[in-house]
Every structure is written in structure tokens, then in C-alpha cells.
Amino acid sequence: MRVAVIGLAGVGRAHVDRWAKSPNAELVSVCDINRQISDEFASEYEVKGYTSTEEMLDTEDLTAISICTPPKVHLALTRMAAAGGIHVLCEKPMASTVSDCQEMIDVCGSAGVVLQIGHKKRFIPPLLRLKELTKGKFGPIQYMVHRYPHPGMSNKDWFWAEDDGGGPILENAVHAADILGFLMGDVERVYAEGGTFFAPHRKPQIDCAMFTLRFKSGAIGVVNAGMVSMGGFSFEDFYVANENGVAEVIGRFDSAETLRYSFRDDSETLQEENYPNFDSFRAEIEHFIECIQTGSEPRASGEAGMKAVAICRAVKRSAEIGEPVVL
């Protein structure tokens, strides 16, 4: 399997590194519109470097690409790949708008290529175990509280641009929107309060929000998210409950390691499971390879990526108009 990575400065490095280390693929090229960055990666990984995706796709015989650019160009790059019959692993948020997400699904579907979105939380072991519990004795989650305060600030202009990164709610909280959809199903309605407290120079973009979710199942949840925290306070947690029990998943931001749960019929017994040092980038890339080889639907599909973008757009809209928004 011959692969390339597009967009290298940030998370692209994690993709380049995991592809280069995969025993199931060969990293053959990299691309970044910044010539210096492209040259640096090409020389470090001993692969061909490009500054134009079009030229790279015309020149190289590729099976798959990772798209690690800002979201505004995810659709254009996906279109080019699909036209060439190339499978796509695209970083989150899937795109800046729901309509771009839909077109990505359509072009990949018509071309018969796999489209996976970089929702790496779907591979984190304690969250997978929690999902497993909800299918067994624990049962569906009815009540959920999720704290997801991003540690640190972004100084990238595209991140804050409404028609690109869409600010912290689309860029970061999209992980929360996606994993809660994975654990609890589709969302029916959101109500958000947002503000610009930590990056006042980015107004009118909001830098944080607290929002409630009503799921189609009837379950309820609340999320706090945004660029609220700092490196020394790197954490996230999920507290969930239903008539059968209570559970929590806790750990460092984006790397939760611990699951604890208890059943109401044995409420003094606390089960604890720990999954240290898990590499979710490696897991998502190996899963993507497997989907290409077997033709199976990715765990983080285009449809799931689009739903997460829709929730974040609804959160931002609700914060703007001061009313609940029905999806």
C-alpha cells in the first residue's frame, strides 16, 4: 500500500511518523504548500516532497492519503483523491461546513474509496470498553457530564477563522461531539452558552462554551469545552450514569487511560481498568488500512464526521441566538 501525507507542520507529523513505521504500508511522498516544510520532511523520511497535491497525485501511484491541512481545503483535496481512486484518511473536523462534509461522502462513495475521519478518540481503550459496557449489563447511558477543556491556546489564524477552523468549538469540541455520538447515539437538540474570555482579540469568535445535549434516545448530557485550560491542567473526564450503574473515564486531555464503574446492585464494589500509553494515531491508521483491505466501514466514518460537525455548528448557532437548536 503506497501512501502520502498532505499538510505537515502540525498533526501531519504524527501521520507521517505512523505511516513510516507501519509494517503494512509504504510512505512514498509528502506534500505541503510551504516548500521549506515539504523539503524538511522529504529529507528526514527519505521520500519525495511536493508543494502541489495535484502534481503529486499526477506523478505518484498512490493507494491512500492522509489529509492534515486546515479544514477549509479538506473537500478540494478529497475530491482530487477520489477522482484518482485514492482512499482518504482526513483529519477532523471533517470540513468547515456540513455541506462540504456531505460532498466528501458523496465523491468518495461514487468513486468507491474509503473515507475515514481522524476521530482518534474512537480508538481509545477505556472509551471502547465503556461502549462495550453500554451494550451489556450496564445498558445505555442516560446521563452524562463531559469536561473537555483544551490545555493551551492556538495562535493559528485559520483555526479562528469562521469559514475554516471555526474556532475552538469546531476545532476541539468536535472530538467531544463525535465521541458522545459514538457512545450515546444521535443528538436531537442542543442549547449552548458561549463566550470569549481567554482570547479577547479573537472576538467575535467564541473561545469556550458549555452546552447541553438531548439525545434521540432521550438521554441528556452536558459538555464544557474550549481553550480554557493550561498544560499543567491537562485532563478530561466523562461521568455517566443510568438506572443500572455509574461509570467514569478519566485521564490526560485526549489520552484518557482509566475506566471505573459500579453497578447499583453491588454499589460498594468499584471496578477499575487502566490502559496506559496507548497510541491512538497508530490505531486509527492501522484500522484505515484494514478497512481498505477488507472493504469494511471505518469506525470513524464520513457520516460520523459530518454529524460531529453538525453538532458543533448547532452549538455555535445556539450560543449566538441564545436559543436551543434542533438538529
Ligand SMILES: NC(=O)c1ccc[n+]([C@@H]2O[C@H](COP(=O)([O-])OP(=O)(O)OC[C@H]3O[C@@H](n4cnc5c(N)ncnc54)[C@H](O)[C@@H]3O)[C@@H](O)[C@H]2O)c1
Ligand atoms: N487529531 C488530532 O489530534 C489533531 C491535532 C491537531 C490538529 N488536527 C487537525 O489537523 C488539521 C491541521 O491542523 P494542524 O494544527 O496540523 O495545522 P498546521 O497549521 O500546524 O499545519 C497545516 C499544514 O498544512 C499546510 N497546508 C495548508 N494548505 C495546504 C494545501 N492546500 N496543500 C498542502 N498543504 C497545505 C500548511 O502549510 C501547514 O504546514 C486541522 O483540521 C486540525 O483540526 C487534529
